Amino acid sequence: MKQSYVYILKCSDESYYVGVTSDLTNRLFKHNTGFYPTCYTFNKRPLELVFYAEFTDITLAIEKEKQIKKWSRAKKEALINGDYDSLVNLAKKNFE
Template sequence: MQQSFVYILKCSDNSYYTGVTSNLSQRIFQHNVGFYPDCYTINRRPIELVYYAEFTDISIAIEFEKKIKKWSRRKKKALINEEYDKLPNLAKKKF
């Protein structure tokens, strides 16, 4: 099976971009040079790779990417900082 990656970039405006790819180094290069003019990062360069995870099944990688995209900024920061114990509490809604 082909290796896949879910990654998070920190953009120059301090926002996060989450993506999935089968070639991480090439995709980071593409973000940096503005290869796709309609991409979220085009006007938010330079970007910095702050997190990535490897997968052997692309469908699981895509599922994880979609999950991260729904997360709050605080929860993404906990993942980036490897504060895994904080993730469950950051998923709870405050009423």
């Protein structure tokens, strides 16, 4: 079964980019060399891989990528730092 990856890149402007690929090494090379001139990361190089997760089902990987893209910066950073206990609390909204 082919591996897929959800990854988070930290950009030079301190923002995060979330993506999905079946070839992580090649995708990182393309991001860092500016292969995709219309990509969000093109003008935000150099890039640093700060998180990735492996999946055996590309459909699940795509779902997780879409989910993480919607997360707040704080929640993404908790994931990056392996602070899984904080993820639930960071999902709660403050309606005050």
